[in-house]
Amino acid sequence: MRAHNLALVLNTVANSADPPSRAAVSAATGLTRATVSALVDDLIAGGLVTELDPPPRTGAGRPAAGLALTAAGPAGLGLEINVDYLAACVVDLTGAVRQRFTEHADQRPAGAAGALAALGRLGARARLAAEADGLVIAGVALAVPGLVSGDLVRVAPNLGWQNTDAAALLRGVPELADLPVAVDNEANLAALGELRVAGANPDFLYVSGEIGIGAGVVIDGELYRGVRGWSGEIGHVTVYPDGRPCRCGANGCLEQYAGQEALAADEPLAAAALGIALSAVVNLLDVPVIVLGGAFVPHFERLRDGIEAELRRRVLTAGLAPVTLRAASLGAEAAVRGAADAVIREVREDPAGWLRRTS
Amino acid sequence: MRAHNLALVLNTVANSADPPSRAAVSAATGLTRATVSALVDDLIAGGLVTELDPPPRTGAGRPAAGLALTAAGPAGLGLEINVDYLAACVVDLTGAVRQRFTEHADQRPAGAAGALAALGRLGARARLAAEADGLVIAGVALAVPGLVSGDLVRVAPNLGWQNTDAAALLRGVPELADLPVAVDNEANLAALGELRVAGANPDFLYVSGEIGIGAGVVIDGELYRGVRGWSGEIGHVTVYPDGRPCRCGANGCLEQYAGQEALAADEPLAAAALGIALSAVVNLLDVPVIVLGGAFVPHFERLRDGIEAELRRRVLTAGLAPVTLRAASLGAEAAVRGAADAVIREVREDPAGWLRRTS
Known part of the structure; x- marks a missing residue:
């Protein structure tokens, strides 16, 4: 119970727009002021929360100190x-x-x-x-x-x-x-980074372009990992069945056409290959947003039209609800x-x- | 509360191996015997539950009547x-x-x-x-x-x-x-039918072969419907990017190679096309089981080797954990x-x- 309440108080502090007082935390959580104060003291002692100086006195009464997550913990x-x-x-x-x-x-x-x-x-x-x-x-x-x-x-x-x-x-x-x-x-x-740090839409496919290509499937604000944790291997989705050999042993994998080396070499099939593989994802999963990250970010504007043309052509629901394609907010990091x-x-x-x- | 308890009693009766007595339902649910009896009376009056004659007396005491779902409600x-x-x-x-x-x-x-x-x-x-x-x-x-x-x-x-x-x-x-x-x-x-009626594995892709081809994605015993309810359109996953024109307006969709008409015509590419599209699903979603239903059932043995060859070649994790492929239990219905x-x-x-x- 104490563990649960500590997390409740900490996250109330974290999610408040302005540093809340102990009284405000009590009001927001439904915990008594005495309980909140004891928990806050523990969080301060553990270096998780800090008490900010109260703002200058502007009226009657003593202004309360505000609580904030510590930047030195x-x-x-x-x-x-x-x-x-x-x-x-x-x-x-x-x-x-x-x-x-x-x-x-x-x-x-x-x-x-x-x-x-x-x-x-x-x-x-x-x-x-x-x-x-x-x-x-x-x-x-x-x-x-x-x-x-x-x-x-x-x-x-x-x-x-x-x-x-x-x-x-x-x-x-x-x-x-x-x-x-x-x-x-x-x-x-990277998908979790985009979701949390950049506050992305709760349903999206994050595609990470490196030498290889991987993806994170975010559904309703949660990462979908798959039964064994091996979901999102979009780099090995077949785009050209008899195409180039891949390091994985198959032929025609997406990453042979749209990995970082292909992008650097101005590979003409990159956008079409991405569009074909992404259309498969949307047809299978009905995700409304695709976020291209990593090495795709600097090439995004060049790739965009070609990818969107394939999405319009190959996604069964494209006429009912267009797919949103955007570059990742966080880039390579x-x-x-x-x-x-x-x-x-x-x-x-x-x-x-x-x-x-x-x- | 009464609604919740009615469902609890009904499902306890439904999920019991043998027709339970009122006392057994009370023990299984933690509800008092009086509460169970009142709820059972309501379920009997509503035509949902029936009371079976007790088995012949074999020892001391009066044998209790057993409860069962009614087949006439x-x-x-x-x-x-x-x-x-x-x-x-x-x-x-x-x-x-x-x-x-x-x-x-x-x-x-x-x-x-x-x-x-x-x-x-x-x-x-x-x-x-x-x-x-x-x-x-x-x-x-x-x-x-x-x-x-x-x-x-x-x-x-x-x-x-x-x-x-x-x-x-x-x-x-x-x-x-x-x-x-x-x-x-x-x-x-059909995926829900396979899950519930046939008691399938809780994580599988159900592929329904008709004139078109659709799929149901079952994750952890729940159907994954997608954000707008349009998931599972595997029939329009591209298998041959410049291939046959499809009714949807795209080219090379799976259903042009493995729909019912193609199967009936002994289309030589059907198994490979299915294998390519199914490999994409496994690479993206990490589902361990694929169930082929509808028109695929009578063709299953003919298609199996060709599909499995593509899965072995194109699924990145095939070497770590083979994909199970099977025909649906329910067939066309x-x-x-x-x-x-x-x-x-x-x-x-x-x-x-x-x-x-x-x-």
Whole structure:
């Protein structure tokens, strides 16, 4: 009950337009003032909430202090590995990005152990800088372009990884060894980043363009992960059945026509290929909005007409309700911000757990 | 509260392996014996539950009478229109099929009004036969091969219908004018029929083969309908981008290669086309089971190898977890049974509503 009420008070503070007083939190939650005060004291002691100075006195009575999430408490460390870059990002409890590091280099030659060690060192730099700023890293979320089961990357075709225990390899970096690590698909985390950070429509398909192409299916404000957690593999939807061979072993996969390398080479079939695959998604799932992210963002205006022409032609319901196509708000950093944000969301959903860890 | 408890008692009776006594219902629900007895009396008076004679006395004490759903109470009338047939089906409260009528004829020349009038007359015959058998029709559910919004069929490409008020046209048949009518997509109802009647796995894609091809996406035991209710249009997933023109205006849609007419003509591309489209579904949604229904059932063994070869080649996760492909349990009658069953489910979920209607 206390755990539930701590989360209730914390999220009431988080979601208020202006810093609320203890009395306002009591009114909003239905908890007594005494209960709210005790919970707020615990949240302040645990570094989750801060009490702002009251505004100058303008009339009768003593103005109440306002409560706000602290910008100097727990923070999330997001890490991302992709074929051609590494990224680290620290987000504080208020959702603000506090540190951001990126390294561009082909990650394939290093193998899983080498690449994750390099990513761990980048994460350690971000952690050090964040701690110098008064933050406490609550955990790590790792975004990978592949199929994930728990801590394990089952397959990451474009990295050439198979059955890689990514969490263990990351924790092998001494500066991160004490942190909990969660592993997730990069398109899933990017979709969550777009949903939460950018406040997207609650029903959309997020398509992440990297060397490979993945997608996150967001239905009614929730990520649809599939039965084994392997949904959204739009990069391997067939667009030309006898087309180019793909690293996955099939022919004519979308990512052979609209992956980052194809986009950079001004591949003439990219827009049509995207339009064909996206039409399949809309026909199957009836999603009203498609968000193109990652490497698609800088090419969006060039691709738009070609994609929309295919959607008009191939989506059965296009005449009844047009599909909205837009570029992602977060650009290339969606996955790493979504990862850092996922850590913060956990603290916000279970502040009691955080208080236990830090007491 | 009484409405909730009536449903609780009714479903406890429905889901018991053997006819339970009032005392057993009390034990299973946590309601007092007096409450259960009053509710059971109401359910018996409303024709929903019947009291079976106790088994012969075998020992000390008086054996208790057992409770069961009545086979002579409310029943659901399912109706289906498809391009080449009409069907009507009556299912009683126990789930048993009590009447079944089918008429084979091309429904396109008659237009929506003519076809629905003919279907209404078929439904009226089924109703008359069911009523002669002591049943009371609780409502009608209509299965149509098209995009449905409320009572309206927005588009049924293979029937040539647009913005057809199917419920109003059906109620125009005098013998059905007093019944509530619900309209739904035939693949959705067939998927629900397969889920409920055949007790299918809770996560599967049901693919309905008729002149056109539709699908029902069942996730965690629930039909996923999409934001506007237009999910599952697998028949219009592109398999050959520059392929045969489709009635919808696009080229290379699945139903041009694997619809009923193609199957009847031994179309050599049918299995490959199905495999390509089904691989897209599995890549996007991570569904572990695919059920082929309707016109696919008699062709299943012929199609199976070709479809499975494409699934192995094109599903990214095929090496981690093979996709299960099977023929539907209900065959051609899945949609009309699913429709009749949907009416019955409503009565079972809200017996208080039924008792109000009949008192």
